[in-house]
Amino acid sequence: MTSKAIQTERLDDIAMMVDLSVKEANKVRIAALLFSIRKGVLQKASCLPPENPPVLIFDPRRQIPEAQ
């Protein structure tokens, strides 16, 4: 799977969908940051088996057996 940086002029369209006004001066850096993060996350995630679940709520109780 590949990633492409979003064109900065299209950020407004996406932001508008969620009623967000992105500061003009931030657009280039936001586009670069989103591209870089998605790429890094995908590189790791694509190595994981599809059944590997997320930890959407980090539950400290899962850690207890390891402490003993």
Add this chain to the structure above:
Amino acid sequence: MSDIADLDITAAAAAISSGSLTSLDLTEWTLQRIAMVDTHLKAFIEVLADEARTSAEMADAEIRGGTYRGPLHGIPIAIKALYDVKGVRTTANSKVRQDYVPQTDSTVVEKLKDAGAIILGMLSCHEFAFGFDSAPTRNPWNTGHIPSGSSGGTGAAIAAGLCFAGTGTDTGGSIRAPSAANGIAGIKPTYGRVSRAGVAALSWSLDHAGPMARSVRDLAILLGIVAGPDPRDPHAIDIAVPNYTDALNGDIRGFRLGVPTNYFFDDIQPAVGDAVMGAVRQFENLGAAIVPIAVPFDDRVIDSWVAIAMSEAATYHQLSLRSKADLYGEDVRLLLEAGELTLATTYINAQRARLSWNSSLMSAIRDIDAIVTPTLPNTAMKVGETSIRIGRKEETVFEVSARLCAPFDMAGLPAASIPCGFAPNGLPIGLQIVGKPFNEETVLKVCHAFESVTEYHLRRPRLPGLQN
């Protein structure tokens, strides 16, 4: 006056309980020192001088009357401006929360007050804890440098002797990084060990609350007070809290300490590497076995950490980002806007990756007691410096500060930083000790053993505003 500057909580408590010093003596001394020094350091957002004097007088009356609550009774401490303090503006160092005055204490502050601590005031931090430079606070070892962050006010104030201890929060290193940069001790407990109720959230699944102080024994005292379950925080679970000071006997013979062969020693400043390897030799001299370990991390762990932190922070700030966007600082607004635009699949994949890393990490450390690494790859950066090149690549303040700390926020493991040396530029270097889940005892024990045979924690900065 210089004698008090050398005291930690343990020594100050002994002086109070023996009657050689009063809480009011300590409080007046720290208030005077704040007045002289803090115009240069800007560690405090607000000093609660009158309230502190009143509390100190009450503590002295109680102690004279025979009611001594323990080692924190009458000790002046200060609170990171993220923790609610009843009736006091708790701004998170943000214009967004300029007028926020909580009606109740955060659980940690409530416990500290119950233990008899004197609250001196609110400490500055990076806005909403989302960054590492903590402007406008300066590093007491060299005011041309940042105190790191996000708990930079806490780090600077403790190092400068403006309070005996303080509170921090740690989502990607915000307790440990400023502890390292300011030459003090700090511990991020296991996720779930300390309640975050009444503490402004940055990222729910990564946030930790914990103490910062001048010595490891002080950390043990403070952690024993603030740890424990809390019905106000569903993640603060009911697991026994040991007496952490009991473990501090300096004996780590037979301990197996893991030293990573990858990631944690890549691209670090030579002085940092030398100091940390010097500490490893000290541990060996103390009878610990040094075990090389391969850890599962690479640069992508930081991408996943940023994806999680940004997405959760953007959710917390969703309403105010629409109604008060102009009140946020430039850097924080950028991260929140990026968090709003992060794909749900990126966030979920980052959480999947997190579980995979954590599982591999637990396997890698199964047979060891603690991990030893540098806390930061570098000493504190200069004020205004936005990036740094160490080895392979140019990194922002944000990236370089999170690189060695954030993996243990992802894993939720207990991790402390203590001073282990000074670079040729005179700035402190931090040593990171990481333990197994809910085993802060071992982390503190290892840190204390190192502290017992070194003197880095006893050095004090020459402060602007003081003739020292």
